[in-house]
Amino acid sequence: MNTYPALLIVAPLLAALFTGIFVWIEERLCYPIAVLGMLISSFSAYKILMAVLSAGVIHYRHAGWAPPMGIEYRIDTLNAMVLLLITLIALINLVASYKTILVETPDRSGSFITIYLLFVVGLLGVTATGDLFNLYVLLEITSLTSYAQIGLGDKDRGPLASLNYVFIGVIGASFYLLGVGYLYIKTGSLNMMDVATIISTMHDSNTVLVAFILCMIGVWIKMALFPLHVWLPNAYSYAPTAVARVVAPLMTKVMVYVMVRLMITVFGFDYIFSTLDLSAAVVWLATIAILAGGLMALAQKDLKKMLAYIIVSEIGYMVGGAWLGNTTGMTGTILHILNDAVMTFALFLAVGNMIYVCGHVGFDNLKGLFGRMPWTMGGFVLAAFSIIGVPPTCGFFSKWYLVLGAFEAGAYHFAAALIISSLICAILFFRIFEIGFFPEPSDGDDHAHAHHEPAVMVEAPVSMLVPLGLVSLSLIIVGLYSGTIVNTIILPMLQ
Amino acid sequence: MEQIISIKPLLAVLVSLCVIPILVSASKQPNVREGWTFCAGTIKFILVLSMLPAVLQGKQIVFSLFEIAPGAALAFRVDGIGMLFALVASFLYIITSMYSIGYMRGLDEHGQTRFVSFFALAISATIGAAFSSNLLTLYVFYEILSLATYPLVTHHQDAKSRVSGRRYLSFILGTSIGLVLPAMLYCYHVTGTLEFSTAGIFAGQLSKPAATVLLLMFVFGFAKAGIMPFHSWLPAAMVAPTPVSALLHAVAVVKVGVFSIVRVITGIFGVELLASFNLGIVIASIAAVTILVGSCIALSQDELKRRLAFSTISQLSYIVFGVALLTPKGLLGGIVHIGMHAFGKITLFFCAGAIYVATGKKYISQMDGLGKKMPITYTALFIGALGVIGLPPSGGFFSKWYLILGTLETGHQILMLVLLLSSFLNAFYFLPIVYKGFFGTPPDTQEGEPVKMEEASFCCVVPLVITAIISIVLFFWPDVFVDLIKVGLGI
Numbered sequence: 001m002n003t004y005p006a007l008l009i010v011a012p013l014l015a016a017l018f019t020g021i022f023v024w025i026e027e028r029l030c031y032p033i034a035v036l037g038m039l040i041s042s043f044s045a046y047k048i049l050m051a052v053l054s055a056g057v058i059h060y061r062h063a064g065w066a067p068p069m070g071i072e073y074r075i076d077t078l079n080a081m082v083l084l085l086i087t088l089i090a091l092i093n094l095v096a097s098y099k100t101i102l103v104e105t106p107d108r109s110g111s112f113i114t115i116y117l118l119f120v121v122g123l124l125g126v127t128a129t130g131d132l133f134n135l136y137v138l139l140e141i142t143s144l145t146s147y148a149q150i151g152l153g154d155k156d157r158g159p160l161a162s163l164n165y166v167f168i169g170v171i172g173a174s175f176y177l178l179g180v181g182y183l184y185i186k187t188g189s190l191n192m193m194d195v196a197t198i199i200s201t202m203h204d205s206n207t208v209l210v211a212f213i214l215c216m217i218g219v220w221i222k223m224a225l226f227p228l229h230v231w232l233p234n235a236y237s238y239a240p241t242a243v244a245r246v247v248a249p250l251m252t253k254v255m256v257y258v259m260v261r262l263m264i265t266v267f268g269f270d271y272i273f274s275t276l277d278l279s280a281a282v283v284w285l286a287t288i289a290i291l292a293g294g295l296m297a298l299a300q301k302d303l304k305k306m307l308a309y310i311i312v313s314e315i316g317y318m319v320g321g322a323w324l325g326n327t328t329g330m331t332g333t334i335l336h337i338l339n340d341a342v343m344t345f346a347l348f349l350a351v352g353n354m355i356y357v358c359g360h361v362g363f364d365n366l367k368g369l370f371g372r373m374p375w376t377m378g379g380f381v382l383a384a385f386s387i388i389g390v391p392p393t394c395g396f397f398s399k400w401y402l403v404l405g406a407f408e409a410g411a412y413h414f415a416a417a418l419i420i421s422s423l424i425c426a427i428l429f430f431r432i433f434e435i436g437f438f439p440e441p442s443d444g445d446d447h448a449h450a451h452h453e454p455a456v457m458v459e460a461p462v463s464m465l466v467p468l469g470l471v472s473l474s475l476i477i478v479g480l481y482s483g484t485i486v487n488t489i490i491l492p493m494l495q
Numbered sequence: 496m497e498q499i500i501s502i503k504p505l506l507a508v509l510v511s512l513c514v515i516p517i518l519v520s521a522s523k524q525p526n527v528r529e530g531w532t533f534c535a536g537t538i539k540f541i542l543v544l545s546m547l548p549a550v551l552q553g554k555q556i557v558f559s560l561f562e563i564a565p566g567a568a569l570a571f572r573v574d575g576i577g578m579l580f581a582l583v584a585s586f587l588y589i590i591t592s593m594y595s596i597g598y599m600r601g602l603d604e605h606g607q608t609r610f611v612s613f614f615a616l617a618i619s620a621t622i623g624a625a626f627s628s629n630l631l632t633l634y635v636f637y638e639i640l641s642l643a644t645y646p647l648v649t650h651h652q653d654a655k656s657r658v659s660g661r662r663y664l665s666f667i668l669g670t671s672i673g674l675v676l677p678a679m680l681y682c683y684h685v686t687g688t689l690e691f692s693t694a695g696i697f698a699g700q701l702s703k704p705a706a707t708v709l710l711l712m713f714v715f716g717f718a719k720a721g722i723m724p725f726h727s728w729l730p731a732a733m734v735a736p737t738p739v740s741a742l743l744h745a746v747a748v749v750k751v752g753v754f755s756i757v758r759v760i761t762g763i764f765g766v767e768l769l770a771s772f773n774l775g776i777v778i779a780s781i782a783a784v785t786i787l788v789g790s791c792i793a794l795s796q797d798e799l800k801r802r803l804a805f806s807t808i809s810q811l812s813y814i815v816f817g818v819a820l821l822t823p824k825g826l827l828g829g830i831v832h833i834g835m836h837a838f839g840k841i842t843l844f845f846c847a848g849a850i851y852v853a854t855g856k857k858y859i860s861q862m863d864g865l866g867k868k869m870p871i872t873y874t875a876l877f878i879g880a881l882g883v884i885g886l887p888p889s890g891g892f893f894s895k896w897y898l899i900l901g902t903l904e905t906g907h908q909i910l911m912l913v914l915l916l917s918s919f920l921n922a923f924y925f926l927p928i929v930y931k932g933f934f935g936t937p938p939d940t941q942e943g944e945p946v947k948m949e950e951a952s953f954c955c956v957v958p959l960v961i962t963a964i965i966s967i968v969l970f971f972w973p974d975v976f977v978d979l980i981k982v983g984l985g986i
Contacts, residue, residue, distance in 0.1 A: 389672070390642065391635040397563060400680065407684040415677065422672045430664060437649065438657050480569070483562040 004044040005049070005060035008083065009124050011040035012090075016117035025112035030110040031098065034117055041124070042087040048442050049080040053488060058329055060356065067130070068191040074130030077489040078334065082127045082257050085338060087346050089249055096349055096467040097242035099354055104240045105152055112152060114406030116242070119145035122135060123254050130178045132266070133190045135258065136173065139222070142254075143169045154238035161234035168231040176218030180229050182211035186376055192266050200268065201276045203454055212267055212276075216259070223255035225319055226289035231313045236311070239302035241352040244304070249345040252311060253337050256318045260334060263322060264493065273325040277321055283409075287417040294424035303354070304362035306428060307347055310387060311391045313421055320414050321402045329405025334490045335482060336398035339386070346383035349468040350376050352469075353460035369436035372458050375465050377436060379472035384429035386475045389422045394479035401486075402419045497554045504558050504571035504626040507542040507581070511535045511588075511615040518615065522608035529596055532611055536589040538824040539622065543578070544587045550578045551975075553982050556791050557628065566688035569635065572628030575983025576761075576830055579627040579976055583834045584747050587841055588980035591742040594845055597954025601852040609814055610650060610736070616643040618633035621747040622675045624754065630679050630689040630763060633755055634671070637717070640751055641667045643945055644743055649737045666718050666728035669753045674716030681762060691758055693985055695765020703772045706764065710774055711729035713759045714781065719752025720815060722810040723785040730804040736789055738799060739849030745807055745840035750833050753814045757830060760818050761844065762985065770821045776907070783913045785812040790920035797858050799847045803925060806883060809917065812835050817898045820910070823986045825901025830980045838966040839882025839891050841845065845959035846876040849951040859928055863935030868949045873932045880925035882966045890969030897939050 015037025019030040052058055052075060060073040075083070094116070105112045106249070122142030129135050151162035184190060186207045187198040199208050224232040236248050263272055273279055295314025300306040318340070321333035353371070353376040355360050370377045386395035399418055406415035459465060478485070514535040521528040523958070546556050550573055559570040573581075590963075595614070620643055623636035641664070649660035683689055686696045701709075718725035732744050743749075760769060769775050789809030798800040810832070817829020849872045856862055866873035878889060885895030892949050895914065902910040949958050 024741075361936070386644070390638050391631075392569070400564070403677070403680045404684055407681060415680075418718070419673060419677055422676075423669060426668055426672065430661075434657060437646070438652050480561045483564060483568075 001479045002060065005048045005058060005075060005128060006046065008041055008044040008063060009085070009121055009128065011044065012117045013121045013123070014112050018123065019110060019117065020114045023114065030113045031101075034113045035091070035408065037093055037117060038087065038091040038120070038351065040119075040275060040310075042084070042091050045084040045087040045287075047081070048075055048337040049077075049084050052077050052080040060128075061068065067419055068189045068194040071134050072191060073128045073131045074193065075128055075393045076493060078260070078493045079127045081485075081489050082254065083124060086123050086127060086254070086343055088118065089124075089341065090116075092471065093242065093246045093345070093349075096245070096352065096464050098243045098463050099268060099461055100464075102170070102355070104242070107145070108152070112240075112242075114459070115145045115148050116246070119149065119246070123250055125290045127257060130192045131190050132192060132195065136177050136180060139176070139258075140173055142251070143173065143222075146243075146251060149243040149247070150235050150239040153240045153243065158238045159241075161231075161238045161474060165231045165235040168228075172228075173216070175214050175221065179211045179214030179218060181218075182207050182214065183457065186211065191318055192261070195266060196266050199266075199271070203271050208267075208271075209276070211261075212272075215262055219255055219259045219262070220319070221316055223252045223259070223319075223387045224312055225285070225315050226292050226312055229289075229315070232307035232312060233305055236308040237302065241355055245345065245348040245352055246346050246477045248307070248311060249341040252315055253341045253344075256315070256322075256333070256337055259319070260322055260330070260337070264330070269325070279323045279325045280411075282323040283320050283411050283414050286323065287414050288419045289316030289319065291316075291419040294421050294428075297428055298424065301363050303351055303363065303366065303432065307344070307351065310428070313424075314344075314387075317399075317402060317418065317421075320411075320417075321405055324405045324409040324411055324414070326405055326408045327491075328401055328408050330494055331397050331486055331490050332401030332403075332405050334493070335401055335486060338485070339394040339475075340396045342471060342478060343383050343386040343393075346379060347466065348472045349464070349471060350380035352384060353464050353468060356460050357458055363432070364433055366432065368439050370414045370433075373460065374457070375459055376468060379468040381388030381433070382472040382475055384425075385433070386479070388429060392479045393475045394482060395475075396478055397482035399477055442481060456469065498572075499549060499554055499556050500558060501546075501556050502558055503542055503546055504556060504573050505548075507539055507585070508571075508619050508623045508626065510539045510542065510619075512619040515612045515615050517982045518612050519608060524711045525607065528608060528611060529592070532592050532615065533589065535615065536585070536592055536618075539618070540585040540589060542772060543581045543622070546573055547578060547582070547894050547975075549576045550575055550980060551978055559628075561785055563631065564683075566686075566690065567629065567631045567683060569632050569893055570628040571623075571626040571632070572691075573626050573938060575979040575981070576754075576757065577625040577627070577983070579830070579834055579979045579983070580750060581622050582616065582979075584621045584625065584750070585740055585839045585964070587746050587837060590961055591738050591841070593954055594741065594848070594958040595736075595738040596735065596851055597952045597956075597958075601952055601955065604649065604736060606652075608644060613646050613858045614739075614742075617619070617647065617743060617747060624958035627691075627758075629691060632680070633758060633849075634675065634679060636670060637675075637719070637751060637755060638668075640748060641671065641719075644739070644748055647879070648732045651734065652738055656734045659734045662731040663728045666725055669723055670716045670718035674712045678712035678716060681683070681709065689763075691762030693761065693765065695768045696763055697765070697768060701768070703774075706768070706779070707774060710764065710769070710778065710874075713763075714756055714778055714815070717752045717759075719748050720784070721752065721789075721811045722757050722781060722815065723788060723808070724742065725787070726785065726808045729808055730801050730976040733798075733800040735806050737800070737844060737851065740803075741841050741848065743845035744804065745844050746837045749807060749811055749925040753811050753833065756815055757818050760821075761826070764909055765852070766821050766826070773933065775819045775821040776905075777909060779816050782812040782819060783910065785809065786816060786913060786917045787920070790917050790924070793906075794920065796924075799850070799857060799859050799862070799928070800844070801907065802859065803843055803847060806843075806921065806924065807840060809921075810840065810883060811947050813894070813914075813917075816910075816913075817894075817901055820898075820901045820905050822901050823984075824845070824897050824904055824905035826895025826984055826986075827980055828894050828901050830983075831897065831976050832891075834976050835882065835894045835966075835969060835973075838962050838969060839879045839889065840986065842875050842879030842959055842962040843883065844967060845955070845962060846872050846879065846883075849955045849959060852955055853949055855949040863931050864937035866932030866934075867937075868947065869951075870948070870962065871950055873929060876932070877929045878963040878966055880921075880929060884921040884925060886922075889966050890971045891966075891971050892972060915982060
């Protein structure tokens with residue numbers, strides 16, 4: 001049993017090493033090796049989740065060193081869920097990207113796969129680790145690999161977007177590292193549980209306060225909380241399809257996970273909401289983030305850009321929910337980490353298919369898309385409903401907890417922002433549906449339907465459609481089982 | 496109250512959902528496709544019907560699916576009122592499916608597979624709403640219905656339907672997300688449950704101002720009920736093919752809106768709470784305004800379907816009006832009108848569609864003398880009109896009778912005047928159509944020339960005959976409906 005936490009991370013890491021070697025020998029072998037590595041990793045993540053659900057928290061000590069000296073992986077229900085989410089999304093995306101990798105990075109597919117695997121390793125490590133400094137190291141692995149991947153995108157603008165991301169990402173990481181430094185000065189430890197025990201007796205320390213604020217700012221920059229979001233839209237929309245599809249759902253959500261972890265495990269609710277009096281301000285900030293993200297999305301003329309701004313708005317949901325200071329709001333945030341990852345993934349999968357078939361996804365290029373790509377659009381519609389928050393898709397249920405949490409905290413402005421954001425998303429997506437559903441306006445003919453010719457289907461290949469189908473159906477399944485997820489995974493974390 | 500656990504409500508919802516993949520795969524063979532539609536519709540109706548005896552005995556059929564949060568599950572509970580609605584909707588679905596064949600093929604419409612598929616989805620959602628055991632489930636199906644009807648409303652895919660579709664969605668989705676959702680969440684926040692119960696769920700936790708705001712949010716938020724000023728989506732939705740207007744915009748969609756309001760008044764707030772806050776009269780007044788204004792606008796419409804649409808807006812408010820009276824007879828009259836109006840109005844829409852298929856005419860001013868060419872259609876039109884006006888021998892008389900008795904129970908005589916005035920207006924805008932149809936002179940014929948029968952196709956005519964006959968039958972035997980409501984309300 002106890003080997004799974006190692007296998008989880010070692011499998012993709014080894015796969016990355018092998019693909020790195022095979023680039024020089026036989027590039028075609030890289031892809032199957034990567035898939036194999038991700039399969040083993042996903043299976044381990046599944047086993048870990050089951051083990052955590054039945055037997056409680058798993059501790060894995062690297063090389064047998066006991067904390068606080070050694071590095072410990074500490075996996076409870078919360079990160080077990082996120083780990084499974086990461087491995088599954090990375091695996092499904094790898095399958096769906098079989099064709100796009102060859103199209104978008106034709107001569108560098110092997111190197112691309114290597115970086116991709118290292119990126120996943122970084123994400124998994126960030127999620128699994130119970131050590132504050134180890135988290136920083138893995139975070140930088142994740143960031144460096146994502147800079148490289150994004151730079152491979154759009155020939156003209158990809159590198160610039162990536163450079164922007166590098167600058168801001170480094171600043172964010174520095175903030176976080178500085179915060180960890182302060183904590184280390186004060187506590188002499190880097191293990192999360194250890195630090196938590198020590199600072200529980202020093203709530204009035206200014207050093208801890210500074211450490212907390214620095215860590216939070218660092219994490220907020222990395223997750224693109226408004227107004228620290230400027231790097232995100234370009235980075236996500238000029239990245240290669242295979243990258244955008246995994247970075248968009250995972251990178252920001254893992255950062256939200258880190259924020260939640262710092263809040264509930266390291267600093268603790270008591271410290272954040274009783275000793276400090278910041279929650280009202282942060283909830284207001286989140287409220288503004290939600291609305292600003294939505295309004296900026298309204299101004300976009302390109303589907304990818306629009307989705308990127310929706311992510312900015314969704315980050316507001318999660319930060320606000322976590323800072324409401326009650327269990328319901330935090331439940332909403334954690335549930336939304338899962339839901340938002342799945343629905344963003346579904347949206348980007350659909351967009352990937354559109355790009356593969358149509359070239360680009362400017363609004364003018366989407367006309368008549370329902371007729372040409374009915375299956376892709378079907379998946380897109382389900383994902384869009386989830387973003388809007390239409391039941392029974394999962395987006396509705398996290399919004400349910402978030403709004404209830406806002407009522408409980410008396411933060412009616414936050415509840416209002418959530419509702420308004422739903423309405424904005426409805427406008428955003430129905431604008432796309434309209435473009436895709438209606439043909440060119442005909443010249444005032446009352447019987448336009450007489451001229452309808454059956455649209456020629458030009459769907460994406462099956463290897464891209466099946467993943468989209470699975471993920472978009474899982475939106476409904478995850479939605480219907482939200483009660484179970486909350487009761488077995490989220491609530492045990494918060495008691 | 497005795498409860499039976501049974502999977503039947505779920506099956507009744509799922510059956511037309513499950514048939515959609517088959518419909519899509521049979522898109523090249525229209526007859527096979529339509530065969531499956533009938534199959535699913537009939538099974539659905541039989542499933543609903545098989546639950547009728549138990550419900551009439553005062554039992555409730557329950558089935559719980561997923562618990563989303565404590566006190567808020569996706570769950571079904573079949574009671575008298577839900578049964579009444581499901582019975583009407585699932586029966587009329589079969590009739591409408593037949594009518595669709597005549598209409599859609601008669602006009603050689605495109606995208607027929609898409610049409611029947613979304614129609615099946617819409618009727619699934621309608622039955623789901625009827626059988627919902629709590630507000631959350633009702634909301635889920637309400638939203639599914641809103642979205643499933645969008646491709647039906649915009650079926651023609653031309654500039655006009657684009658504008659109408661936009662209006663349709665922005666009203667219906669905007670109100671349900673903007674008003675109902677926060678109101679529902681607030682109810683859950685206060686009480687921790689959303690389960691319908693005749694005593695209401697608040698148990699004294701609500702002040703009068705809060706109750707007023709919540710009630711108004713619900714009444715306006717369920718915009719499918721067409722309460723003014725959130726009514727203008729309904730005339731816009733008339734760009735849809737007529738079967739959609741007939742089943743969805745006279746029966747399923749609009750009645751889900753009204754049904755939701757009925758559930759909120761009787762199941763969430765509870766009649767006693769509203770009566771003690773004296774809020775019934777507020778809602779009744781809002782409904783009264785819609786009744787009268789809707790009728791007046793209907794008078795001025797020349798396009799037949801638009802006139803019917805405004806008539807529907809006004810008639811829907813009868814139901815809200817009756818329920819808002821908060822007296823036994825008012826509730827009875829209001830809820831029974833869900834069924835009575837359905838048969839009358841669907842007949843009228845069927846007639847409008849049949850006229851359009853046979854002659855291509857949409858405007859009332861073009862229809863002089865048409866009754867001689869289409870006697871069956873015009874007779875049905877007459878019966879349907881009687882039903883909506885509320886004259887014997889039609890079922891509509893029955894609901895109006897109870898509504899008037901209900902107004903007398905409240906002691907506000909002025910409310911009775913509203914009903915009487917509205918009946919006059921109804922007569923004014925319907926009977927001239929029938930009169931001119933039979934006795935007017937067609938513009939293009941000579942005096943004394945023999946008139947040839949030019950009815951629409953068989954599939955168009957049979958449904959409107961059936962619904963017209965049932966509309967009369969309901970005058971003589973309204974017992975099933977009345978018993979169901981009495982069981983449902985416990986009176």
